[in-house]
Amino acid sequence: MQTRWEVAEDGHDWLRRALARVHSAAREALGRAGAFHIVLAGGGTPLALYRALAQEDHDWSRWRVWFGDERCLPSDHPERNSLMAREAWLDRVAIPAANVHVIPAELGPERAAAQYAQTLAGVGAFDLVLLGLGEDGHTASLFPGHDWGEAADAADVLPVFDAPKPPPERVSLSARRLARARRVLFLVQGAGKRQAVAAWRRGERLPAAAIRPPGGVDVLMDRDAWSEA
Ligand code: 6PG
Numbered sequence: 729m730q731t732r733w734e735v736a737e738d739g740h741d742w743l744r745r746a747l748a749r750v751h752s753a754a755r756e757a758l759g760r761a762g763a764f765h766i767v768l769a770g771g772g773t774p775l776a777l778y779r780a781l782a783q784e785d786h787d788w789s790r791w792r793v794w795f796g797d798e799r800c801l802p803s804d805h806p807e808r809n810s811l812m813a814r815e816a817w818l819d820r821v822a823i824p825a826a827n828v829h830v831i832p833a834e835l836g837p838e839r840a841a842a843q844y845a846q847t848l849a850g851v852g853a854f855d856l857v858l859l860g861l862g863e864d865g866h867t868a869s870l871f872p873g874h875d876w877g878e879a880a881d882a883a884d885v886l887p888v889f890d891a892p893k894p895p896p897e898r899v900s901l902s903a904r905r906l907a908r909a910r911r912v913l914f915l916v917q918g919a920g921k922r923q924a925v926a927a928w929r930r931g932e933r934l935p936a937a938a939i940r941p942p943g944g945v946d947v948l949m950d951r952d953a954w955s956e957a
Contacts, residue, residue, distance in 0.1 A: 730944030731937075733929070735954045739776070739917075742950050746777045746915060749946065753856035753911050758790055765851065767794040767901070769858040770809030770868070773915045777858075778817035788823040794848075796859060796906060797869035797888075798831035800840070800897035807895075808833070833899045837887030840899045845885040854909040857941075861916045862893060865924045865934030869900035876938045877902025907941040914945060919952040926955035 736742035750766070757764040768774065793813075801808050810830040818828055829847055833840045859867045869888045870876040877886050877900075884905040888898035906912070914936065916925065925947075928937055939945060 729940040729942075731928075732944060732946045733954075734946060734948045736948065736950050739950065742917065742948065743776055743780055745948055746913070747780055749911070749913050749948070750777070750781065750856065754786070754791070756910075757855035758787075763790050763792055765792045765794065765855045767796045767854050767857040767906070767909070768809070768813050769860045769915060770795070770797055770799070770812070771860040772812075773860050773917050774858055775812060775816045777915065778813055782817040782820040786821075788821050789827070791823055791827060793818065793823065793828045794851075794854065795829070795831050796857065796867075797898055797900040798833035798840070799869075799895050800833045800837055800899065801895060803830070803832075803834045831885075831899050837889060837897050837899055841883070841885040841887040844899060845883065848884050848905070852908075855911065857906050857909040857912045857939075859906065859912065859914045859936070859939065861914055861921050861924055861928075861936050861947075863920050863924055864892065865927055865932070865936050866893065867914070867936040867939060868906060869898035870903060870935035870938070872935065876935050877904050878938050879904065903935070903938040903940075906939050909941045910943060912939055912941050912943075912945040914947040916947060916949040916953045918950070921949070921953040922955045925949065925953055929955065 882904040
């Protein structure tokens, strides 16, 4: 499985490159199937990309939005990944509500995971999966020392308890389901991620490294996150 490391010149170049990859994936999916299934990353790094997408003009009715993970908080909590994506992007464009598939994490890890797995049933490979990278090498809500769901028979959606990054209860697509994708793009910024990138490049077993789609993964970093290690 190939990991392609890409280092942007600066924040502007990083955003330009991220947008170009979303556009390319959307163009390919819409041309092939008439719909574009994209999985959103949580956390703060992708927000610049989401805000930029909110300024663009697309046939949003053909976009299908999924979430890679969600925090078990009330649905209107400011720390919810879905609410951050709505405020930055989804509520600012004419994407039909039925096309935005929020993880019902307010129900708690197990009920939400079971419900989201049902929602995902019948959905094939994602066209583009966006993922973040934690300082400990986590991605989505797959954390070191936890079950990442890599096995061929792993569930699509995992309940997460005692996550080291608050809140402790979360829901996450499994490594296997995240890797069932035509393209996977990691969005990484900041010196805080340098150690995780170095460990990843050294071949250490990390949740991020466990995402192994057939087409490989792209890791788009800024200079602060890059490590020659
Ligand atoms: C979450 C995210 C998580 C995030 C990384 C990076 O719910 O917290 O899914 O995996 O992507 O922790 O977060 P930042 O982009 O905020 O550094």
